[in-house]
Structures are given as structure tokens and as C-alpha cells.
Amino acid sequence: MRYELFLAKRYALSRRSQSFITIISILSALGITVGVAALICVLSVFNGFSGVVTGILVNFDPHIRISANISSDSATKVISNIPELTKQVVRLTEVKSMAPVLKQKAVLVHYTLPRVVMLTGIDQHDVKKVSGLGESIQSGKLILDDSSIIIGQLLADNLAIVIGDTLQVFSPIGMERILTEPVTPKTRILIVRGIFAANNRDYDGTNAYTSNSVARDLFDIPEGSATTLELRLNSINDAPEVKQQLASMLDTSKYHIDTWYDLHTDLYNVMEMERWIAYVILILIVAVASFSIFSALTLTVFEKRRDIGLLVALGAEKKNIQKIYLYQGLLTGLLGTIAGCILGFAVVWAQKEFGFFTLDTSVYIIPALPVELRWMDFVAVSIGAMLLVAFASFMPSRRAAMTRPAEALRWE
Amino acid sequence: MENILEVQSLGKRYASSGTGVVEVFHDISFEVKPGEIVALTGPSGSGKSTLLNLIGTLDIPTSGEITIDGEDTSTLNSSELASFRNKKIGFIFQFHHLLPEFTALENIGMPALIAGKKLDSASKRAEELLNEVGLLDRRSHRPAELSGGEAQRVAVARAFMMQPALVLADEPTGNLDNQNSDKLFDLMLSLAAKFNQTFIIATHNTDLAQKAQRRFHLEKGELKEY
Numbered sequence: 001m002r003y004e005l006f007l008a009k010r011y012a013l014s015r016r017s018q019s020f021i022t023i024i025s026i027l028s029a030l031g032i033t034v035g036v037a038a039l040i041c042v043l044s045v046f047n048g049f050s051g052v053v054t055g056i057l058v059n060f061d062p063h064i065r066i067s068a069n070i071s072s073d074s075a076t077k078v079i080s081n082i083p084e085l086t087k088q089v090v091r092l093t094e095v096k097s098m099a100p101v102l103k104q105k106a107v108l109v110h111y112t113l114p115r116v117v118m119l120t121g122i123d124q125h126d127v128k129k130v131s132g133l134g135e136s137i138q139s140g141k142l143i144l145d146d147s148s149i150i151i152g153q154l155l156a157d158n159l160a161i162v163i164g165d166t167l168q169v170f171s172p173i174g175m176e177r178i179l180t181e182p183v184t185p186k187t188r189i190l191i192v193r194g195i196f197a198a199n200n201r202d203y204d205g206t207n208a209y210t211s212n213s214v215a216r217d218l219f220d221i222p223e224g225s226a227t228t229l230e231l232r233l234n235s236i237n238d239a240p241e242v243k244q245q246l247a248s249m250l251d252t253s254k255y256h257i258d259t260w261y262d263l264h265t266d267l268y269n270v271m272e273m274e275r276w277i278a279y280v281i282l283i284l285i286v287a288v289a290s291f292s293i294f295s296a297l298t299l300t301v302f303e304k305r306r307d308i309g310l311l312v313a314l315g316a317e318k319k320n321i322q323k324i325y326l327y328q329g330l331l332t333g334l335l336g337t338i339a340g341c342i343l344g345f346a347v348v349w350a351q352k353e354f355g356f357f358t359l360d361t362s363v364y365i366i367p368a369l370p371v372e373l374r375w376m377d378f379v380a381v382s383i384g385a386m387l388l389v390a391f392a393s394f395m396p397s398r399r400a401a402m403t404r405p406a407e408a409l410r411w412e
Numbered sequence: 413m414e415n416i417l418e419v420q421s422l423g424k425r426y427a428s429s430g431t432g433v434v435e436v437f438h439d440i441s442f443e444v445k446p447g448e449i450v451a452l453t454g455p456s457g458s459g460k461s462t463l464l465n466l467i468g469t470l471d472i473p474t475s476g477e478i479t480i481d482g483e484d485t486s487t488l489n490s491s492e493l494a495s496f497r498n499k500k501i502g503f504i505f506q507f508h509h510l511l512p513e514f515t516a517l518e519n520i521g522m523p524a525l526i527a528g529k530k531l532d533s534a535s536k537r538a539e540e541l542l543n544e545v546g547l548l549d550r551r552s553h554r555p556a557e558l559s560g561g562e563a564q565r566v567a568v569a570r571a572f573m574m575q576p577a578l579v580l581a582d583e584p585t586g587n588l589d590n591q592n593s594d595k596l597f598d599l600m601l602s603l604a605a606k607f608n609q610t611f612i613i614a615t616h617n618t619d620l621a622q623k624a625q626r627r628f629h630l631e632k633g634e635l636k637e638y
Contacts, residue, residue: 003525315498406471
């Protein structure tokens with residue numbers, strides 16, 4: 001072991017003649033412990049909530065959605081060659097299943113109450129391949145024939161709809177000409193066969209499902225065409241790679257490819273930004289503790305000026321002296337960081353195992369604060385903490401190196 | 413026989429906020445041969461410590477040259493000076509300046525550690541030196557557990573660790589009572605004779621100075637041998 005580290009270890013771990021400096025050093029390490037542990041706990045909670053939200057969305061969303069490029073010259077924003085596209089996509093081994101989907105806005109009317117919804121037309125045998133709709137049915141059944149409609153729980157509550165009620169569905173096709181021409185919008189009467197709850201207010205309040213043929217008729221979409229081709233992959237983590245493969249295979253002037261992440265980019269970006277904001281705010285705890293290290297080290301360098309002078313007399317260079325005190329600060333920070341990681345891990349593990357912090361299930365869909373440990377959080381927090389400690393230790397260690405031995409060793 | 417130390421036209425001035433410049437001494441020249449024990453006397457404030465600091469390369473002279481073991485110290489950069497001090501110069505100060513967090517053995521071995529040696533390999537010589545000063549059984553004791561005289565003996569042993577060309581002792585007995593002063597001085601002289609060590613000892617104790625082979629007196633900026 002280099003002698004600088006040998007001396008630094010001994011200095012960091014020994015009691016000093018002035019206990020005040022020892023107290024500051026201990027408090028500094030404790031401050032870093034608390035800051036690091038708090039960061040890990042908070043980030044783990046963010047991870048947990050993120051996992052819950054992602055799980056809800058991904059359950060309903062496809063892993064990959066291929067749609068017509070809305071900037072293309074095509075008059076109808078539909079994919080007009082679904083069989084050909086399907087043949088290309090099926091070659092990718094990562095693709096588990098796929099289904100053509102017809103998706104457009106429509107107006108639902110229950111008695112006199114209208115509501116604009118996103119109406120999705122999908123075949124009965126395809127729906128379970130690319131969607132979690134089947135697992136989300138709260139009442140009724142998942143029936144998607146030419147007389148059926150499935151709606152969300154919030155929509156049902158808002159329009160006072162129960163299983164068996166009939167709804168009138170109006171297509172928006174031709175609506176833009178209604179003021180200048182005698183246009184009769186297409187409409188269908190459908191029976192509510194099932195009500196789903198996705199635990200997502202957006203989905204539950206604005207989505208409805210019906211059969212492929214009903215949607216095709218309402219939206220005037222010919223056979224062999226669809227608004228989107230929705231894919232499920234063997235692993236959701238393959239989505240970015242599959243997107244790249246599809247982009248290289250397909251004509252991107254005609255098709256637009258979105259992963260599950262792209263479908264809610266704003267939401268995920270907001271969640272990511274919240275994580276970073278929490279990180280920045282909480283790392284301030286570590287920053288404050290680092291200032292304590294700065295104070296303790298500055299006092300130590302003052303107390304140790306004779307020892308520094310002696311080491312120079314014995315042959316130590318300025319850079320060696322600087323290293324000794326830099327290492328001392330880093331050791332204090334390292335002890336605090338390791339202790340903080342252990343404490344943070346213990347708290348998060350306990351919450352995961354025993355759910356100490358519970359949530360009101362009448363408000364939240366989960367019974368306890370969700371947490372998820374990620375090793376990258378430990379790495380990021382530890383690196384951040386140690387960088388702050390290194391920054392705080394730099395000035396006092398530099399000051400130590402500037403000690404003039406002749407003055408320091410003068411016997412007073 | 414070549415000189416172990418040559419001081420030529422050495423001068424030191426300090427800038428002072430009050431009077432402008434303070435000249436400690438100027439144009440000091442002398443030589444020391446290997447194995448000589450030299451006493452440097454003078455009243456308090458005469459510049460004995462300053463002269464030793466300059467010879468020990470802990471300070472920079474305003475003028476003149478210092479050559480130790482054939483090396484002109486003014487030609488060395490800071491890194492070379494540090495290495496030079498480590499290998500060629502041993503120090504004994506008025507206060508023992510032992511590192512309080514380390515044992516007697518570790519303190520003696522410190523110069524070897526700084527030179528890049530491992531403590532294990534330095535321990536053998538450190539133990540020999542500790543035995544020479546009669547404190548082998550105190551190897552694991554820290555300075556706080558030693559008396560003033562014992563701590564100073566450990567400091568003497570440390571000065572010999574790297575078998576330096578020159579040992580500089582600045583008032584080594586200044587902090588001790590008369591009995592311990594005599595004992596320490598005699599120990600230093602016996603070690604110097606045993607290891608053929610060149611010593612320059614600054615002291616205001618003229619009785620002790622009489623025991624040295626050569627004596628210089630520094631006063632009012634002038635150095636005279638007597």
C-alpha cells in the first residue's frame with residue numbers, strides 16, 4: 001500500500017487530540033450516510049411507481065405499433081397492404097404475435113349523452129394476442145362480434161351504462177361536409193357486452209372496442225387495410241432493436257414505427273425528469289455533509305501543520321502531502337457512502353418484503369408504496385456522493401501541500 | 413578526504429512588513445568532513461535554526477551555495493530535493509515531532525515508507541535502531557505513551573533510518589531536563605561514532621557543545637569557529 005493511503009487510513013480512523021474535529025468527521029460521515037440512503041430510497045420509490053405505470057400502460061399498449069406515416073401523400077391515413085406488411089414483419093424472430101387494428105375517433109351516444117371515444121376495431125381471436133383487454137374485463141364478457149361493444153369503466157360510469165345497454169356509434173367520416181352537403185353520418189347500434197378497467201383514467205374514459213368488420217364499415221376502410229399493425233414481442237426490452245430493424249426493412253416514408261415507450265414519451269419523460277429533480281434535490285443533503293468534511297479537513301490540516309512539516313523534512317513531496325489529506329476526506333466519504341447504500345438497501349428491501357408504508361386502496365390501485373431496486377441507482381448515487389466529497393476535500397488537501405516546513409517546524 | 417558538507421557565501425534575508433528586510437546572516441562559508449561532530453552555538457534568534465533549515469533544504473538561501481555529499485542542492489528541483497532529503501539528511505528537532513497516530517517502530521520506519529519501501533522490509537532496521545536507543549520493548553507504543561526523553565530517543569533513531577550523509581539536530585535537548593539532556597547528547601555522540609555519522613548540532617548549551625569535535629558560533633550574522 002502506498003504510504004499516502006497508509007497515513008490517510010490511520011488519520012481517518014484514529015481519535016484526535018481535539019475531539020471537536022472527530023465529532024465533525026463523524027457527523028460528516030453520518031450526513032453522507034443519510035443523504036445516500038435517502039436518495040436510494042426515493043429513487044427506488046420512483047422506480048416502483050414507474051414500474052406500476054409502465055405495467056398498466058404496457059398491458060394495454062402494443063410493444064410496437066406500425067401506422068401510416070401521416071406526413072405521406074396518401075389521402076387515407078391507413079396502411080393499405082396489410083398482408084404484404086405482415087409477411088415482412090413475421091420474419092423477425094423477436095415478434096411473438098401481431099394483429100391489424102382499425103382505430104379512429106367516433107361518437108358514442110347513450111340516450112342523449114354523447115361522448116367522443118377512440119373506437120378500436122379488432123378481431124376476437126387477435127385481441128388477446130396484442131392487448132391486455134381480456135385480463136381487464138370487470139363485468140360482462142369479452143365478445144367482439146358485429147353487434148357488440150366493450151367500453152371502459154370510467155366511460156360506463158360517466159354515461160350511466162350497464163351491461164346490456166345499447167349505444168349508438170357515429171362515425172366521423174364525412175362530418176366535415178355536413179354543413180354544405182346533405183351527408184348522413186354512418187352509425188351503428190351496438191350492445192355493451194363487457195366493461196373493462198385498465199386502472200388508467202385515460203384508457204377507461206376514452207376507449208371502446210368493437211369487431212373489425214364494424215369498424216371497417218364505420219370508418220370506410222377497405223379489406224386488406226388497417227390503421228395500424230400492432231405487435232407483441234417475446235421480450236419488451238427488444239422493442240428499440242426491433243424498431244431499428246423494421247425501420248431498415250420498411251419504407252419509412254410510408255410507415256411510422258412507435259415502440260411502447262414512444263406511445264407515451266411525454267409521460268415517461270416527465271417521470272424521468274421527476275427522478276432527476278429528486279436526485280438533484282436530495283444530493284444537496286450529501287453536498288451539505290461534504291461541506292462538513294471540508295471543515296473537518298481544514299481544521300485537521302491546521303492541527304497537523306507540524307506533522308506535515310515533518311513529513312516534508314523526511315522527504316515527502318507536495319503531491320504526496322496533498323494525496324494524504326485528499327485520501328482522508330475520500331475515506332470518510334467512502335465510509336458514509338457504503339453505510340448509506342447498505343441502509344438504503346435495507347429500508348427498500350424491508351418495504352418490498354413487508355410493505356411497512358401502506359397506501360389507501362380506495363385512492364391507489366396498489367396496497368403499499370411500490371419500490372424497485374436498480375443497481376444503476378447505487379452506482380449513480382455513489383459516484384455523485386464521492387465526486388462531491390472529492391471536491392470538498394480538494395481545497396484543504398491543497399492547502400496542506402502548500403505548508404512551509406521551516407515555519408511549521410519552528411518550535412514555539 | 414572530500415567534504416561531506418560545503419557551505420559557500422551563504423546568506424539569508426527575510427522580507428519584513430515592519431522594517432522592510434531582515435538579514436539573518438550573510439557570506440557564511442565553512443566545510444564539514446565525514447564523521448565530524450560539529451556544534452553550532454549562538455544566542456536565541458541568531459539564526460542557528462535558519463542555518464540548519466537551509467542546509468537541510470527546508471528553506472531556500474537568498475545567496476550562496478550548499479553542497480552535500482558532492483551534490484549542489486541549488487540545482488535540484490522540488491522532487492529531487494525531496495528525494496535528496498529522504499536519503500541524505502536526517503533531522504532531529506527540539507520537539508520530537510513523532511507522528512502521534514503511529515507506533516515508535518512505525519515512526520522510525522517512516523523515512524523508508526516515504527522512500528517507497530514496505531513497512532515489513534523497513535521493520536528490521538527500525539528494530540535495530542530502536543534497540544540501539546534502548547527502546548526495543550516500546551516498539552508498539554505510541555508517542556503519547558512515551559516520556560519526553562524516550563520520544564526524543566525515538567526521534568534520534570528515526571534520523572538514522574536511511575543512513576544519511578548528514579544529521580542535523582536543532583536544539584535536540586532543548587526540551588529536556590539536564591540529566592536527560594546529557595544522556596541524549598551522549599547517545600547521539602555514541603551513535604555518531606558507531607555509524608561514522610556526520611552531525612551538526614545547534615545548541616545554546618555551551619557545556620554540551622564542548623563535547624563536539626568542532627564548534628562554531630553564530631552571532632550578529634557572522635559565523636566563527638572556535
